Amino acid sequence: MENWKDSYVRDILSTHLLTQIPLSPRRNYASIVVLREFESTAVLTTEGERLDVEVVRAGQKQTELISRVLLQKRKQVAMERRTGRAFNRKLGWADECDFMSKMCGSCPDCLIYGFAASSSEGSQKSRILTDSGFSIRPYDALQRSITLNAIQDRTQGGVAGSAFAEREHIRPQAYFPTIETAVDVTPSEFAYILRNILTTTRYGAENQRQGFVKNHLVALLFGETEVISNLALVQHLYDRLAEENSGSINEVPLDLQTLKTRMEELLSDIAEEAYLPVQLYTGESLQNILQGLRFLWRNEEAKHEWLQELKNDQQTYLEKRENKGKKEKKGKGKKKEES
Ligand SMILES: [Zn+2]
Numbered sequence: 001m002e003n004w005k006d007s008y009v010r011d012i013l014s015t016h017l018l019t020q021i022p023l024s025p026r027r028n029y030a031s032i033v034v035l036r037e038f039e040s041t042a043v044l045t046t047e048g049e050r051l052d053v054e055v056v057r058a059g060q061k062q063t064e065l066i067s068r069v070l071l072q073k074r075k076q077v078a079m080e081r082r083t084g085r086a087f088n089r090k091l092g093w094a095d096e097c098d099f100m101s102k103m104c105g106s107c108p109d110c111l112i113y114g115f116a117a118s119s120s121e122g123s124q125k126s127r128i129l130t131d132s133g134f135s136i137r138p139y140d141a142l143q144r145s146i147t148l149n150a151i152q153d154r155t156q157g158g159v160a161g162s163a164f165a166e167r168e169h170i171r172p173q174a175y176f177p178t179i180e181t182a183v184d185v186t187p188s189e190f191a192y193i194l195r196n197i198l199t200t201t202r203y204g205a206e207n208q209r210q211g212f213v214k215n216h217l218v219a220l221l222f223g224e225t226e227v228i229s230n231l232a233l234v235q236h237l238y239d240r241l242a243e244e245n246s247g248s249i250n251e252v253p254l255d256l257q258t259l260k261t262r263m264e265e266l267l268s269d270i271a272e273e274a275y276l277p278v279q280l281y282t283g284e285s286l287q288n289i290l291q292g293l294r295f296l297w298r299n300e301e302a303k304h305e306w307l308q309e310l311k312n313d314q315q316t317y318l319e320k321r322e323n324k325g326k327k328e329k330k331g332k333g334k335k336k337e338e339s
Contacts, residue, residue: 002295002302003301003302003305004296004302004303004305004306004309005305005309007292007296007302008288008289008292009187009191009289009293009296012281012289013187013190013191014187016028016030016222016279017030017185017186017190017222018184018185018186019186020186020313020316020317021111021184021185021189021314021317022184023317023320023321023324025183025184026184027183027224027225028183028184028185028224029181029182029183029221029222029223029224029225029226030181030182030183030185030190030220031180031181031182031219031220031221031222031226031227032180032181032182032193032194032197032217032220033177033178033179033217033218033219033221033233033263033267034177034178034179034180034197034216034217034218035175035177035178035215035216035218035256035259035260035263036071036076036133036175036176036177036178036203036213036214036215036216037173037174037175037213037214037215037216037256038170038171038172038173038174038175038176038203038211038212038213039172039173039212039213039214040172040211040212041144041169041170041171041172041211042169042170042174042203042211042212042213043167043168043169043211044069044070044071044075044170044211045167045168049167049168050168051069051070051139051142051143051168051170052069052072053067053068053069053070053139054067054068054070054132054134055067055068056068056134056231056235057235058138058235058238058242059235059238060232060235060236061239062238062239062242062247066138066139067138067139067140068134068135068138068139068234069134069135069139069142069143069170069174070132070133070134070135071133071134071135071176071178071203072132073130073131073132073133075203076130076133076180076203077113077130077180079200079202079203080196080197080200081099081109081113081196083195083196083199083200084109084113084192084195084196085097085099085109087195087196088107088108088109091307093107093108093311094107094109097109097110103115103116105117105122105123105124108189108192108310108314110124111124111314111317111318112126112127112128112182112185112189112192112193113126113127113128114126114127114128122321122325127183127184127185127189128180128181128182128183128193129180129181129182129183129226130178130180130181131179131229131231132230133176133177133178133230134177134230134231134234135170135174135175135176135234136175136176136177136237136238136241136254136259137174137249137250137254138250140250141250141251142170142171143168143169143170143171144168144170144171173253173254175256175259177218177230177233177234177259177263178230178233179228179229179230179233180193180197181226186309186310186313187309188306188307188309188310189310189313189314191293191296191306191310192310194217194293195293195297197215197217198215198217200213200215201213201214216256216260217286218260218263218264218267218282218286219263219264219280219281219282219286220281220286220289221267221271221278221279221280221281222278222279222281223274223277223278223279224276224277225274225275225276225278227267227270227271227274227278228267228270233263233266236266237263237266240262240265240266241254241258241259241262264282267280267282268280268282
């Protein structure tokens with residue numbers, strides 16, 4: 001039986017990632033390319049009735065302007081953090097951690113996704129870089145207004161009437177290609193981040209229990225540099241799809257497998273053009289990693305070992321940071337005495 005320490009996944013991850021969380025930035029990047037597919041209608045509004053849209057060029061070759069639906073950056077990460085925090089609570093790791101009032105500063109969520117300290121005791125910058133995602137196709141092809149019939153009690157006269165509120169929804173099977181980049185994380189931390197991404201299923205307006213999303217992992221990229229933004233990714237993809245469909249994809253139903261294949265191809269081209277070495281995992285090599293993770297999360301013994309390592313990694317970091325803080329304080333005190 002395979003444990004975590006000798007597993008293929010950990011082996012691969014440790015060739016690309018740091019073995020310890022560094023005290024100062026090393027810029028060791030691990031990018032996770034996810035194709036997010038909405039499997040139900042969803043509300044993607046920040047406030048009010050309109051979908052969040054942005055006018056951008058359709059592609060890098062196809063330069064006409066189109067309005068794309070936005071999947072806000074904070075909406076992506078907030079939902080995934082929730083998955084992680086629920087996991088932490090289950091493990092008894094986050095009893096002291098309250099997202100709304102006081103964050104503990106020592107659980108995986110605080111240390112990976114960051115937190116702001118209320119007092120002088122060190123805050124943590126997020127080690128996850130994200131941006132808002134863009135829909136592949138324009139807004140017109142995606143939106144639909146749904147009228148909500150809200151029955152309201154009218155106190156005056158006691159007559160029940162209805163109020164009509166219209167909210168824009170996106171149609172099911174809208175795709176958002178996005179990249180989340182982890183910086184200076186260890187293999188155990190990276191597995192934690194992947195768990196959050198692969199097991200989060202609900203995105204969109206928070207008070208609505210809808211917006212089922214399937215996160216398809218398309219690629220992992222390891223290297224000393226980031227290679228592509230969400231916008232460039234969607235534009236390159238648009239170009240390739242438009243080429244195949246005589247210039248426009250607004251009327252054609254998108255096919256998941258085609259999208260994945262085109263993304264793999266373009267990422268491979270982008271990785272080739274990078275100034276610094278980039279390691280790309282797609283297709284079978286990626287499937288092997290996913291298979292390993294599946295085993296890890298479903299096997300109690302391996303999972304326990306992984307979580308132990310996660311705890312150790314972060315504990316070591318916290319101790320190092322504390323010692324450094326003490327030294328700096330001492331140094332400052334000395335200088336004062338001298339002057
Ligand atoms: Zn915490």
